[in-house]
Amino acid sequence: MRLSSITAVLSVCMAATAVMQTKPTNYKGLEITPLGIERAKNVALGDCPPGANTVRGNALDGTEFAVVTLGFKVTPAFDAKTIVKKPVLTDASGKTFQTSASIIDAGSVPEYKCTFPFRVPTGTKIASVSIDTATINVAALDK
Amino acid sequence: MDLNRRAFIATLGGTAAVAMMDSEAKADALEHYMEEQLDEQVAAAQGQPEKFPTVADIEAQIETRNYRRGVGSLFVSTRGNVKKLEPMPKNPTLQDFFRLRFAPANHVLQSATRAMKTGMTEEVILACLLHDCVLNLIKPDHGWWGAQLFEPYIPEKSTFAIRYHQTLRFYPDAEAGYEYPDLYYRFFGEDYKPPQHIEATYKMLRNHKWYMEPRLVTVNDLYAFDPNAKVSLDPFEDIIGRHFKTPKEGLGNDNSPSAHMWRTLANPDAPL
Numbered sequence: 357m358r359l360s361s362i363t364a365v366l367s368v369c370m371a372a373t374a375v376m377q378t379k380p381t382n383y384k385g386l387e388i389t390p391l392g393i394e395r396a397k398n399v400a401l402g403d404c405p406p407g408a409n410t411v412r413g414n415a416l417d418g419t420e421f422a423v424v425t426l427g428f429k430v431t432p433a434f435d436a437k438t439i440v441k442k443p444v445l446t447d448a449s450g451k452t453f454q455t456s457a458s459i460i461d462a463g464s465v466p467e468y469k470c471t472f473p474f475r476v477p478t479g480t481k482i483a484s485v486s487i488d489t490a491t492i493n494v495a496a497l498d499k
Numbered sequence: 500m501d502l503n504r505r506a507f508i509a510t511l512g513g514t515a516a517v518a519m520m521d522s523e524a525k526a527d528a529l530e531h532y533m534e535e536q537l538d539e540q541v542a543a544a545q546g547q548p549e550k551f552p553t554v555a556d557i558e559a560q561i562e563t564r565n566y567r568r569g570v571g572s573l574f575v576s577t578r579g580n581v582k583k584l585e586p587m588p589k590n591p592t593l594q595d596f597f598r599l600r601f602a603p604a605n606h607v608l609q610s611a612t613r614a615m616k617t618g619m620t621e622e623v624i625l626a627c628l629l630h631d632c633v634l635n636l637i638k639p640d641h642g643w644w645g646a647q648l649f650e651p652y653i654p655e656k657s658t659f660a661i662r663y664h665q666t667l668r669f670y671p672d673a674e675a676g677y678e679y680p681d682l683y684y685r686f687f688g689e690d691y692k693p694p695q696h697i698e699a700t701y702k703m704l705r706n707h708k709w710y711m712e713p714r715l716v717t718v719n720d721l722y723a724f725d726p727n728a729k730v731s732l733d734p735f736e737d738i739i740g741r742h743f744k745t746p747k748e749g750l751g752n753d754n755s756p757s758a759h760m761w762r763t764l765a766n767p768d769a770p771l
Binding site: 413415457 | 515549550567613616617664671673674676677679680681684718721722723724725726727728
């Protein structure tokens, strides 16, 4: 196979992988879609669904925030009384990180986006985000 | 320039506080607010990170004010004159103090609401509800003063949480979900280092079996500055009923070790 063909096949595979990553994961009737990862030293601190909290948090020396944006869609299968746990981030080496943001009243709005800041050592490669039993692969979004 | 009316009113302490201001004070407050907003918008438009003051900058402001920063909120108005307060009932309860002296108390109510919605213990919810109430009396060392104010009436864990949240707010704990807020860069200076007694207290707390009690107060603290949040004391009536030992004589009249503090809150206009 010529090099150009291999490159083309790889490109198609990578594009397909990226599309797969953005497919929603269903957690007890809550459809969760990974939308992006950004890096920041200073982030807005707010719960999910988002309100208008005015406080911001700062990363300390040698760390940064990996800010994961997730989209949520509430389906009829979701029980509004369900307490949805905080997301947990896993890096490429398997180490886990917590976020300060909580998911509160997840069924109060039909559809919303939330950002979850995870303070990680600068340059940490992100693998996935888990919410209780649901694991969402976000590696392809970590550029 | 667009004005976020709700956010502006929230900075003044809510609609009840605004209703008590005269026209001149409202105009001054609005001008001050718009100046701050404009500075932030210009900086953001130019892609500049916010410039925080240093400890020296904050110290240089001391002689620009006619009051000390640590004075309790009941005792000073930075925008116009103070207003006459409604007298307390004969046997005042905690709810009476919330209504007549701590109001609007948005921050502590939001903090306790979050604690409740995230399934925290009743001792922690109560601590969140009470953790900053003493700021109406005095601001420096508010964790210790606040714990002393409530200690005769609430569970030991709640007292512990109130006393030590003051220390833990300076120390991020990502595992517990607490980040260092830029609010403190503004309050204390970006180069601020906690004093020795706070460092020593932090070391003690890290090894204490109740570490998470004050830590959870700090965790909720950061998420309780939403000017649009709708909160009330009603959801906490049962917790207050179960855990707050209201004296039959009323707070301030019961000869407890902190009765004098309640009387001071009840009568802040007393000359001596």
